[in-house]
Amino acid sequence: MNICVIGNSHVAAIKQAYDLMAARGDIPAMTFFANRGDNVAKMVVKNGILKPAKENHRLQAAIEITSGGIKEIDPQKYDFILVLGLGRAISELTAMVLRPISAGAKERAIQDFWEASVAFELIEKLRLITKKTIFFGLAPLTAAKEDGPETDDTYREMLALSQTLFFDAIDVSIVRQPPATITHGGNTKSEYARDSQRLDVQGGAATGAHPIGENRHMNAAYGEAWLEGFFAALT
């Protein structure tokens, strides 16, 4: 099994975990195509291929480095596609679900949020060139200041609404953040935010840890928990 992973800075935790898990045992092959920020969604479709635009040298370099030398994405070479992390403010969207507003307003907000998302911008392009299964792994919830009980009720409601109101129509399956990593209904446990690493788009070793207090990017332990959940869902 070969999985194409396209994403942003949140790919770093998954890649770190993937390397650790691959060294330990037999897991599906993953090829990563990533860049920091939203740039990866700016790839263009040409002849059934997704690739950086000619003038986008920064994205070209990032794609080549993160994939280990591959310059473009041909969906035919992979069994599945995993879009990872693109789309900010998942915590804010989750919190919105708790507001005392009408079901209609809530549904409208979910649809509008995803329609304007960078993830959808990329998925739309992918759907032009492939009917293969696309998974969408959401960016992690913001880490809590202090851990509390392990609950994910609000997050689950947000996911269910997002899946049924938006992603079902474009045949995309959301991959959820593992329940064990969630606290306070809609936060990532703080332990998973410690020592998170930046996405390496310059080649060589990882380009270092995020600053202390960073609460949006997660570490390799989070990546492992996420991948275990993802692989379990695949089988």
Place this chain on the structure above:
Amino acid sequence: MHPYKSLPSHAFWKHAVAGGTAFSTEKMWDPKFQISESDNIATYGSCFAQHFGRALEARGLNWFRPEVPVFGMSKANLTSYGYNLFSSRTGNIYTTSQMLQWIEWAADPKKYPSEIWCKNGRYFDSIRPTLEPNGFASEEEVVTARSVTCAAFHRSITQSQIFVFTLGLTESWVNKKQGFEYGICPSPANFEPDSHEFKNMSYPEVEAALAEAISKLRAMNPDLKILLTVSPVPLVATASGKHVLAATTHSKAILRAVAGQAAADYEFVDYFPSFEIINNPMSRGVFFEQNMRSVNDVGVSCVMDTFFTAQSQKFGSPPTKGAPRERAQSSALDEKLTDDDIVCEEELLSAFGDGK
């Protein structure tokens, strides 16, 4: 010396109006109080008031909206769901008696009328039936939305420093059996001749309702400053039996006089002349859209530029984070407001005019 001898030039029509242009608005407003960046500013009123809040925000001032817009929703949908129009989702408040009602409901939400309309399995708040594009899914949702807005309206009084109210109409529809006033005339499906009655407020009625509203606002927030304006937008239709132009003039004259009198009576109440700026004879109608009713972007900019310039001239440093003109231009480019962005519930009346 003759008393007119020492008057400034803006006291003379020849110099201040006939000798100027549509944009000659200098000295038209001498603000009583400063509006600063730290002030929470609440805005309510008729459809023209919607321009006010947005202009305040575009200038870096704090347009206070305790009924927070729904995260994730697009700008267009926020508008259609009643967010970002006023400080809370009251819908348009056209009359001084409607304002008084809202203040009373904010103080005691149990007084909010219980009437709910139902159509095709969807539920509508009779006070603000256009609040959600497709109505609510249940009566419970309507009740929840009411209590949320009442609480937010209350906070917009108690936590604001400035309360802006744009007076729009004297005509309204009341439920005479239950004793409350509707936001707009009930739709044909809900109209009950036995219960629903047209009312055109007289000068004393408008004045009394405003005085009571001001008194209650100050009771809830003794430091609150109130800025009154009168919408320059004419009536869509009149049920008074008069010609719509004559009815508009009658209505606006009362509102303008009451607002001016309130500003004269209370040191914490000011009047800003939106109405005069748009209807200045020198503008020759240039501030109106082709329908000669809606105020166009140029008119709105002129009103708001006058507002901010007068504030700057009176209180020294500009109360804005950027140069007003620059910001106004960029905001006009980036967020050009069209008629579609302004929700004028009164325009629904046109739909019942059989093409008139």
